[in-house]
Amino acid sequence: ALISLRQLLDHAAEHNYGVPAFNVNNLEQMRAIMEAASKTDSPVIVQASAGARKYAGAPFLRHLILAAIEEFPHIPVCMHQDHGTSPAVCQRSIQLGFSSVMMDGSLKEDGKTPADYDYNVRVTQQAVAMAHACGVSVEGELGCLGSLETGEAGEEDGVGAEGKLTHDQMLTDPEEAAEFVAATKVDALAIACGTSHGAYKFTRPPTGDILAIDRIKEIHARIPSTHLVMHGSSSVPQEWLAVINQFGGDIPETYGVPVEQICEGIKHGVRKVNIDTDLRLASTGAVRKFLAENTREFDPRKFLAKTTEAMRDICIARYEAFGTAGQA
Numbered sequence: 001a002l003i004s005l006r007q008l009l010d011h012a013a014e015h016n017y018g019v020p021a022f023n024v025n026n027l028e029q030m031r032a033i034m035e036a037a038s039k040t041d042s043p044v045i046v047q048a049s050a051g052a053r054k055y056a057g058a059p060f061l062r063h064l065i066l067a068a069i070e071e072f073p074h075i076p077v078c079m080h081q082d083h084g085t086s087p088a089v090c091q092r093s094i095q096l097g098f099s100s101v102m103m104d105g106s107l108k109e110d111g112k113t114p115a116d117y118d119y120n121v122r123v124t125q126q127a128v129a130m131a132h133a134c135g136v137s138v139e140g141e142l143g144c145l146g147s148l149e150t151g152e153a154g155e156e157d158g159v160g161a162e163g164k165l166t167h168d169q170m171l172t173d174p175e176e177a178a179e180f181v182a183a184t185k186v187d188a189l190a191i192a193c194g195t196s197h198g199a200y201k202f203t204r205p206p207t208g209d210i211l212a213i214d215r216i217k218e219i220h221a222r223i224p225s226t227h228l229v230m231h232g233s234s235s236v237p238q239e240w241l242a243v244i245n246q247f248g249g250d251i252p253e254t255y256g257v258p259v260e261q262i263c264e265g266i267k268h269g270v271r272k273v274n275i276d277t278d279l280r281l282a283s284t285g286a287v288r289k290f291l292a293e294n295t296r297e298f299d300p301r302k303f304l305a306k307t308t309e310a311m312r313d314i315c316i317a318r319y320e321a322f323g324t325a326g327q328a
């Protein structure tokens with residue numbers, strides 16, 4: 001059944017677990033997420049970016065998610081729009097039937113330039129007014145995602161601030177967060193606490209507290225009933241990097257956010273954990289391996305089935321680690 005983000009995360013807060021929010025663009029990702037959820041009895045957040053809508057087309061995307069709900073009626077599914085760059089974008093997603101939208105007013109409408117606080121409040125208020133009138137939840141964002149190690153916003157094209165960020169920009173201010181939530185009434189708030197989008201988060205194996213866990217604690221203490229969201233939460237599995245590079249890829253040494261660090265965040269109020277890159281890496285590794293080892297195969301279903309399997313295993317591992325398993 002379709003469920004709003006608010007409903008789902010209220011339950012998660014009450015029972016102290018986190019929910020991975022996986023990005024979807026195609027059938028294989030959708031199937032991987034749902035099979036994993038069904039196997040582990042987990043509630044689901046699937047999110048579609050502007051890029052996903054461009055790739056699949058809005059009607060296909062919408063029906064992909066509706067098909068998932070139809071085939072897995074026992075699993076609660078939140079259909080979330082990721083990184084909306086304007087209230088108008090959120091409005092279109094509400095019309096498409098999404099049960100949750102992200103209004104990312106931390107960046108201007110170009111999705112690149114850091115925006116000022118007043119702009120962020122203004123556009124987020126507009127999105128909340130529309131969404132709440134329709135029973136749709138809203139995620140806002142305050143602060144700019146960036147790796148505390150490299151100061152980079154992340155190298156994915158199209159998402160996130162461009163270039164170097166200051167240490168202050170990369171850590172959401174707890175006082176400002178409280179003001180922002182009071183002014184906008186968002187259901188969930190994405191915070192900057194040391195993660196960044198994409199595969200290139202850290203250049204060295206992360207040890208100890210690579211995230212600003214104390215900052216998460218402070219924010220949670222100020223706004224305990226606002227669900228915190230951690231973007232850029234891929235762990236960048238070294239096994240899949242090795243497979244990709246063994247079968248013709250050339251991805252440089254790089255590290256993601258350790259699952260244990262995310263679990264620390266979940267202990268302190270993080271409820272939604274955004275993951276896209278990990279499924280991309282697993283998918284690419286599976287295709288490269290299959291085609292390299294089966295040089296006479298040309299039926300796409302053969303290698304696509306391998307991608308589904310690879311992504312499904314990552315989803316299962318995250319549902320289990322975050323305590324989502326058993327909560328559907």
Ligand code: G3H
Nearest residue numbers: 023049051052159197276
């Ligand atoms: O936050 C960004 C997600 O990884 C979506 O990426 O815009 O390439 O679909 P995308």
Ligand code: 13P
Nearest residue numbers: 198232233234274276277
């Ligand atoms: P990753 O690039 O770490 O998977 O983050 C995805 C994300 O935050 C989508 O909004």
Ligand code: NA
Nearest residue numbers: 081082083102
């Ligand atoms: Na989002």
Ligand code: ZN
Nearest residue numbers: 197231232274
């Ligand atoms: Zn994001």
